[in-house]
Amino acid sequence: MLTVNTTRPAGPAGRISKVETLQLGTAWRDFGYVRIHTDQGLTGVGEITHPYRVDETCRLAEAMGRRHLLGADPFDVEEVWLRMYQGDFLRGGDIGGIVVSGVDQALYDLMGKALGVPVHRLTGGAARDRVRVYANGWYTGEREPEVFAAKAKETVAKGFTALKFDPFGAGLHELERAELRRSLALVAAVREAVGPEVDLFVEGHARFAMATARRLVHELAPYDIGWFEEPLPWTHIERYAELRQIAPFPISGGEHFHNRYEYKQLFATDAVDIVQPDLSMAGGFTELRKIAAQADAHGMVVAPHNSNSPLCTTASVHAVLGVTNFKILETFDGLLEPYVFEAVRGALPIADGHIGLPTAPGLGIELVDEVFAEHPPTHRFWNMFADGWEKRNRT
Template sequence: MLSVDTKRPAGPAGRITRVETLALGTAWRDFGYVRLHTDQGLTGVGEITHPYRVAETCALTEAMGRRHLIGADPFDVEEIWLRMYQGDFLRGGDIGGIVVSGVDQALHDLMGKALGVPVYRLTGGATRDRVRVYANGWYTGEREPEVFAAKAKATVAKGYTGLKVDPFGAGLHELDRVELRRSLALVEAVREAVGPDVDLYIEGHARFAMATARRLVHELAPYDIGWFEEPLPWTHIERYAELRALAPFPISGGEHFHNRYEYKPLFATDAVDIVQPDLSMAGGFTELRKIAAQADAHGMTVAPHNSNSPLCTTASVHACLGLTNLTVLETFDGLLEPYVFDAVKGALPIEDGHIALPERPGLGIELADEVFAEHPPTHRFWNMFAEGWEKRNRT
């Protein structure tokens, strides 16, 4: 079970012969990808982006590929997932979790291409005709109410019916009185700008102490928000349920967990109302469906996290189509340079705040090597605990 078995007949995709990684630099962050090749001439792609450590995820992907993927049948997804996790002695964590996630995406891409069907046909089919998405990253720039209001209006004019914003400045644990008033003024300005029919999600980035989070739950109540995301550090997961009991709106989170095992305390403590696994961090298609099923069993819905490239957005759409307890999908696609879409050819476009049913086999995406050559990694780092983090190194 924990080694490649080349004696069994291979499926229609053949066997994996090569594991390749690529990295693309942007003004925000570097995007990482894995591309698997088979002896049947097929290639499958997946995203292995880490906010700061793409070089490390690429290196581990190639090393794990040599150990666990060469000679494997892409259709043996459950066995390959176990082999990479258990066989490589992963003990959770971001880099290994991202590698397993991206490889799993690439395996599903190969299977879809071999069978001539979109990936969502392999992961539960479609329970809806399109996937609703919300915009994030639209508020980069100066933290002034009029600036946020204008940008929120412009984003909604593109067809989005949901926006997420982190209104809080630099800091950890607490907000002083001036910062608290400024943050709430930003939320108020956005709500007034977009009106009552647009969902407004507030990001906490897991950085507040309980007393501050409790104060914010009270202060945010008038703005009819869709959820308050990760208000507490996950080192305090046992206090999430306490905060939920006080909140008149949903509490969400879960992007920092990388498989069903890491999610166990979240479910055991009923920490959130809305679970936010990331397809490129939580174990890929194979694991996301299991996490969503556990969420359903706990009366929770799923709003996948997606702060990655349009490849992950497209792959996440395939995953979301089969989720019966889906709320909405996150996107940063509006933040990105046009060449990013040239690099991941075939990424699904956002139209009127939704992404339509995919039609092409697999994920429908091919990587354009020449674009990667023109835009090498930048190794950027934005520190959300430093003044001006919200500008994301753009000014």
């Protein structure tokens, strides 16, 4: 099982004959992709974006392709997943987890194309006609209440019924008094601007000490937020449940875990109310369904994290259509330059805060090499622990 089996008859997609990677530079971050070819002339694509280490994910994807994918049948997804994870001694972690996730997406894309059906027909079908999404990245710029309020109104005017933002600025562990007041003023301004019917989700970026997180739970209570995301570092996962007991709103998290094994402690400690696996980090379609099932068994709903490109947004829509305990999907698509959508041709559009049912075979996306050539990776970095990170200044 840990070696490529070429003795069994291949499925309708044929066997994998080539694995390549591409990178696309944007003003925010570099996006990474894996493209897998078969000897039947089919290609499947997946996203392998890492916020800061796309070079590394691309190199590993190419190396793992040589070790574990060439000659394999794309329909043997469970076996391929295990071969990459166990055979490559990954044992979790971000770079390996992202590569496995992107390869898994590409395999499902190949299967869908070979069968002439959308990927969601292979991952549980559709339990809904459209997927509700929320906007992130809309608040870049000056951290002033009037600025946040105006941008929140603009975003809601586009049809979004839910917004997420990090009001806390730079820093780690604690907030100075002035910073605390400013952060809460931003939340108050956004809530007043959008009214009571719009869901607001507050991001903590896993950076507060317990005492600060405890205070924030109380201070955020008047603003009727939909969840407080990652209030504590995941090195303190055992204290999440303690925070949940005093929170008048749900606690969410999970984007930093890369497979069912890393999720074990989150479920064992009842750390969150809302689980947030990322399709391009948590193991692809193969793992996301298993994680969602575990969440369901623990009375939790699923709101996938997605700070990647429109390819991951589209793939995530396929993934969640059949997840019965799905809540809402994150999107950063409004933050991106128009050429990103030209590079990932066929990405699903957002309309009125929702994404409709996909109909094209596979993921319905093709990578346009010419656009990639025009926009090479930038290797920029923004540090969310430095002043001005919310402006997404690049260095």
